Amino acid sequence: MSLVDSAAIKRLADWDGDRLERLAAAHDTPLYVTDHDRIRENFARFDAAFDFAHVMYAAKANTGRAVIQTLYDAGADIECAAAGELDRALKAGVAPEDLQYTAVNPPDRDLDYAVDLWADTPELTITAGAEMTLDRLESRGFDGRLAIRVNPGIGTGHHEKVATGKDAKFGVAYDEVPELVADARERFEFVGLHAHVGSGVLSGDLDDHRRALQKVADLAERVGSLEFLDLGGGFGVPYRPEEPPLDIEAAAEMVREVTDGVDATIALEPGRYLLADAGALLTRVNTVKETPETRVVGVDAGLTALIRPAMFDSYHHIRNVTGGDREPVESSVGGPLCTSADVFCTDRPIPRAEANDLLAIGNVGAYGINLANQFHSQPKPGEVAIEGDDERVTRRRETFEDLTRLEDEVPGDQ
Numbered sequence: 001m002s003l004v005d006s007a008a009i010k011r012l013a014d015w016d017g018d019r020l021e022r023l024a025a026a027h028d029t030p031l032y033v034t035d036h037d038r039i040r041e042n043f044a045r046f047d048a049a050f051d052f053a054h055v056m057y058a059a060k061a062n063t064g065r066a067v068i069q070t071l072y073d074a075g076a077d078i079e080c081a082a083a084g085e086l087d088r089a090l091k092a093g094v095a096p097e098d099l100q101y102t103a104v105n106p107p108d109r110d111l112d113y114a115v116d117l118w119a120d121t122p123e124l125t126i127t128a129g130a131e132m133t134l135d136r137l138e139s140r141g142f143d144g145r146l147a148i149r150v151n152p153g154i155g156t157g158h159h160e161k162v163a164t165g166k167d168a169k170f171g172v173a174y175d176e177v178p179e180l181v182a183d184a185r186e187r188f189e190f191v192g193l194h195a196h197v198g199s200g201v202l203s204g205d206l207d208d209h210r211r212a213l214q215k216v217a218d219l220a221e222r223v224g225s226l227e228f229l230d231l232g233g234g235f236g237v238p239y240r241p242e243e244p245p246l247d248i249e250a251a252a253e254m255v256r257e258v259t260d261g262v263d264a265t266i267a268l269e270p271g272r273y274l275l276a277d278a279g280a281l282l283t284r285v286n287t288v289k290e291t292p293e294t295r296v297v298g299v300d301a302g303l304t305a306l307i308r309p310a311m312f313d314s315y316h317h318i319r320n321v322t323g324g325d326r327e328p329v330e331s332s333v334g335g336p337l338c339t340s341a342d343v344f345c346t347d348r349p350i351p352r353a354e355a356n357d358l359l360a361i362g363n364v365g366a367y368g369i370n371l372a373n374q375f376h377s378q379p380k381p382g383e384v385a386i387e388g389d390d391e392r393v394t395r396r397r398e399t400f401e402d403l404t405r406l407e408d409e410v411p412g413d414q
């Protein structure tokens with residue numbers, strides 16, 4: 001099978017249930033399982049569709065070392081939007097010249113880090129989204145490769161909290177860009193324009209997305225003499241089982257059309273598209289309660305393990321791995337935290353869950369483990385990589401010692 005012919009989406013039903021049961025038994029739950037073969041397939045499909053573009057992986061989707069290594073080995077450069085991400089990418093073995101840094105309200109220490117890195121690696125491109133960032137870079141002696149992030153004034157995507165294109169926080173106001181570019185040409189090696197306008201774009205959103213990208217491409221034509229035009233990420237995956245996948249060929253054709261008049265390399269920074277369907281979160285049922293409204297199914301993963309439903313109202317499909325052939329009943333699945341936000345679904349038909357059943361939550365490979373937190377003193381889940389028949393722990397499950405480690409390390413008794 002050619003990598004590029006792979007199915008456009010790996011559904012939760014496609015995961016081998018026996019293998020998930022074995023992994024949960026061996027590594028305990030909650031557990032993230034990340035399918036690295038699938039990451040490779042996703043990258044190959046994206047890279048083939050966008051064969052005219054420079055493809056970077058937006059590392060914030062999952063900054064785990066193993067994931068960065070898999071995508072870097074597959075040929076992706078790495079886009080980092082924080083110094084901590086640069087540091088983790090370097091520790092994963094990425095050569096500094098294959099990194100790009102996007103500065104969003106960068107703390108001083110982040111700029112110091114990036115400028116230090118540039119001092120040894122003049123290939124590093126820094127993207128700034130505010131005039132003041134240019135000044136702060138110049139005051140640190142930086143006069144290297146600089147790109148300017150544009151705010152096109154239009155956002156696209158599945159949720160207002162990720163429709164960055166119309167949020168004034170991101171990028172330089174559209175009409176102010178040409179003047180700032182002229183200024184940047186005096187002070188730096190100005191190389192490109194950048195825009196990341198939204199996230200979760202599916203086929204039905206392509207027209208909106210086209211309008212936003214067209215605005216950015218028009219600006220690129222006006223500004224002229226660019227080495228690259230970076231159009232960010234934002235390519236979506238279907239979270240619901242009945243939703244069709246994004247037609248990536250159509251998306252590529254759209255980008256090609258929009259940038260037809262732009263004489264520059266087109267760069268892209270997918271995150272979610274490469275990873276989402278490569279991840280499943282395994283969680284064990286501990287409590288079942290029949291109420292007049294619904295069947296309440298208590299599991300050991302909470303919003304601390306996967307915050308997207310609570311934070312973005314995201315739908316994540318849930319499979320009863322143990323009892324998949326049972327009669328579906330309306331169920332509300334929630335975790336161990338004392339907040340009503342700690343639910344993965346309400347009144348959703350799921351094959352009747354019993355205590356000790358294993359459930360799998362789908363499409364968690366992007367913005368899953370990376371948004372995990374320790375609220376309510378919940379140790380973060382472990383992560384296992386699967387690759388062919390191989391299985392390896394890529395992040396160990398946290399323990400109670402990890403919850404207090406940073407307090408224990410404070411020196412001395414005052």
Ligand SMILES: *Cc1c(COP(=O)(O)O)cnc(C)c1O
Nearest residue numbers: 058196199233234269270271272
């Ligand atoms: C988050 C982000 C991306 C990736 O977005 P996806 O929706 O995951 O593809 C790309 N570029 C920048 C600057 C980002 O902040």
